[in-house]
Amino acid sequence: DAKYLRFETFHNPEVAPGQKQGWYPWPYVEGLSLAEATNDLAFMATGVYGKPLAKQFGAPLRLAVPWKYGFKSIKSIVRISFVKERPVGLWEAIQSKEYGFWANVNPGVPHPRWSQSSERVLGTSERRNTLMFNGYGEQVAELYKDMKGEALYM
Template sequence: MLIRIRKGWELPEATATPEAIFRDRRSVLRGLAAGGLLAGAGPLLGAAAAAETPDPSAGLYPVQRNLRYKFSRPLTPFETASTYNNFYEFGSHKGIWKLAQKLPIRPWEIAIDGLVAEPKRIAIDDLLKQMPLEERVYRHRCVERWSMVVPWSGFPLAALVKLADPKPEAKYIVFETFQNKDVAPGQKEFWYPWPYIEGLTMAEATNELAFMVTGLYGKPLPKQNGAPLRLATPWKYGFKQIKSIVRISFTTERPKSYWETILGNEYGFWANVNPEVPHRRWSQATERDIGTNESLPTQIYNGYGEYVAGLYEGMSGERLFM
């Protein structure tokens, strides 16, 4: 008899939202609105309503879930995941989702340049037409010791790398977010070195886990979560997962990322999750699930070690975890 032992990161089907209910959520919201029941709702339902604003890509979602990527924890409610956000372009507090609604996401172009066969600019909707969209349930771990489990929609970063056609000498991929002081108050108020910059090695970028996010919970990605295009590297801390990307460049030089520039003694280039390596000001041994408010033990590489640990073998002397 074959006995299958469930891996620690797998998500039991019973913990996921039933498909019939999830697929029908929009009609439920419409019914509530028609009955006036949303009139006095608080900010959480307000965030859900804002996320329902028509988007040119809405017809692409929901997409098929890839069952290879799961976790043994329940999904974080959409209302929580879409209202508890970091997005320093709009402020340093968690309730920035309202301010982020000012960000115009159409038209939106992504420049692809640097060491590529042919530099190009591509509109987000044209890019979506060329990419193999799917949904993945990933755990997201913030360096601030909170975490969530969400179903991202998007496509493997490796597919975008293939489209970019980088030259053999390219060693790193660099991401840059938007810069627009007229809509992003943080870019006016803070001295930080805008625009936000992040980077990966080519090996990290083409790892199967690296994912370009365009949707959340079967809908286009909300602005506060990084619309219309963000990065998800679930084995790394959240500050590596850059939002609202406008440029992707290929280079031989390792970039100095945004937080590395501001506080290099606290935030390094690699930023891989490790419970045994503390932040300079706090432990990383545990985390708080923002959906359940549980305190949980942190896992090395956020539980994805079987996919990514090999990327860092033999790299002694590198500050891989903070």
């Protein structure tokens, strides 16, 4: 009956002192629909540049979802669950109006505090228009074709 994957990070405040902060609902949780998770562009990273993934890059496992906001690419995954109900991620739990489950698939819908319509090219002052699905529309638009209204953007 599963429709989603739920990803969970490690939770050890003795090793990661930032996890002692009470305003975040640790452990970090994120989720994808099964259709998103099985798309050819979504993958799990165990290493980079021919070496095992370092802790600061998200060891032991890191999810990569290039057409979505970076917060969807959860790091330091220790548990993956197949679930029937849509998981509520950490950012959605603390700020659902800004970081919903379907956040940032459409740059034409502004974030409540800033526009997502343009982006700065890293290492430069150049700005360019943000592409739908971060430029991967041809590969992922089909995942969202049946969505109507705000569900696509929230």
